[in-house]
Amino acid sequence: MSAARPPEGARTAGEAEGFPMYAAARTGDAVADIDTPALVLDLDAMERNIARMAAFARQHGVRWRPHAKMHKCAVLALRLVAAGAVGACVQKTAEAEALAAAGVQDLYISNEVVAPAKLARVALLARSLQQRGGRLAIAVDSPEGVDRLAAALAGAQDAIDVFVEIDVGQGRCGLPPGPEAVQLARRIGAAPQLRFAGLQAYHGKAQHLRSAEDRRAAMAAVLLLVRDQLDAFAEAGLAVPLVTGAGTGSMAHEAGSGIYGELQAGSFLFMDADYAGNDTDPAQPVFEHALFVKSQVISRNARHAVCDAGHKSHAIDSGLPLVHRPEGGAPWRYANGGDEHGVLHADDGQPLPALGQAVWLIPGHCDPTVNLHDTLVGVRGGLLQGRVEELLRVDARGALA
Incomplete structure (x- = not known):
């Protein structure tokens, strides 16, 4: 260190x-x-990156919520919000707590939290942010995860936004696209402390496919999965308020899809040697x-x-x-x-x-x-x-x- x-x-x-x-x-x-x-x-290079990202989001009419797990710095999270970001993503409860303590108001834990001790902290953080006019959202991928989250928030005055995570190729967290995701959304809607906010659909592996054509092909498959999932929700009579996801390597495809309403790309802020190995894609900023x-x-x-x-x-x-x-x-x-x-x-x-x-x-x-x-x-x-x-x-x- x-x-x-x-x-x-x-x-x-x-x-x-x-x-x-x-x-x-x-x-x-x-x-x-x-x-x-x-x-x-x-700082000069970083600010040019921010300006390019903000312009890209405006051009495509999508929200952007940069992932703060990358920079882990409240000052930078607030600087991104000042440039037009709607808030920040994090992966850990402790990351959300650290950024909230330093003034970040709109946070999304784009990960599953199931441990009772952590869920108690999630409930406390949600209440604290709501009292300050802020907002906390979280992802789930199991009925038990929904039930544990609802129990931790029992008695809360305000519901929190909950996204159903579907696995679109990462092979990590998330339900397989299909009827289970619809059932999970219904379970969320049945809990007074929770509000179904949409789908978390992120393909991390696609970010580092080296050729632009390979990334395009991978994301075409993702978009088919998400479209099918949205059709399943429509057939069930359930509205999906938002589809969120995307990373620095693939965001042109999510932004241009007409399906995703929010981009979570974070590495654009700093970039690294691994991203330098990707071929450029003319559809998105350099x-x-x-x-x-x-x-x-x-x-x-x-x-x-x-x-x-x-x-x-x-x-x-x-x-x-x-x-x-x-x-x-x-x-x-x-x-x-x-x-x-x-x-x-x-x-x-x-x-x-x-x-x-x-x-x-x-x-x-x-x-x-x-x-x-x-x-x-x-x-x-x-x-x-x-x-x-x-x-x-x-x-x-x-x-x-």
Whole structure:
């Protein structure tokens, strides 16, 4: 994990005992002075991504509810709402609690919650948000899940929105499309504390199919499933208020379908090395890399250089990071160096980076990489001449329950 300094005013136990408090950066610092390893956010690139996403949603007449499980930061969730998002998605109760405590008002737990202790927290959070004029929604995929949720909310003055999740290809949570989903919606409607809000239909695997044609084919199959499910609801005389889903890799298909009314894409905000492997789709915006791990060379020999960012600085579930060179030139190749190190190789006779030189890494997967850090160092003006404008707390870091 990064030891980046908490935002101004925060103190550590070490400082209270007389030890100096470590800081990766302070506002106003030059980018060159950010200590390493640190998770750095290019604010200019991020804001261009937000503008492109907002314009895309307006063009297609759909709502957008970016997934906050990616950035885990209340300031960014609120910034997205200010740009036109209707609220935020999360996957965990603890993520919802962390963002709500920091002022996010409209939250959707797009996941199943069945443990009694967690459901008690869901009920408390729903009541708290409703008292502030906010809203909590949640997904279910089983009759028992509906019954447990209704029991936890017994006596609540206001009902909460509940989405039926159907499995459209992810092979994870969700009912198979068909009559069971209709029966589950009826069960929701029969509980006074619950309100059937629509369908959760997300195909995560489709986001990372490399060719645009493969993604198009996968999503065509998804749309057939969802249409059939909507027909089943219509035959049963039940209205489906909303179909929600979509990710950064497939959102052009959901947005243009005439079926989905809400997009949950989240990675567009930062992008990562895994998404860089996808072919571009002319039907949707091109988003820029905005999230980087700044590292520096700490050892060098004739064969390779070693930087100070290993697995504790970036997640590797979607592969190793790419090396970004803002100054230009062929990128170095990053190889596994363990927990604390990355090994850099130069191909085709290119020179290796010098001792102490900054090395910028594009993480393989942004979501779990952010979860390794306490703070995002927001810079304005680029990675070469920019300055630190703000330090953003990762409010839901470690919010796993």
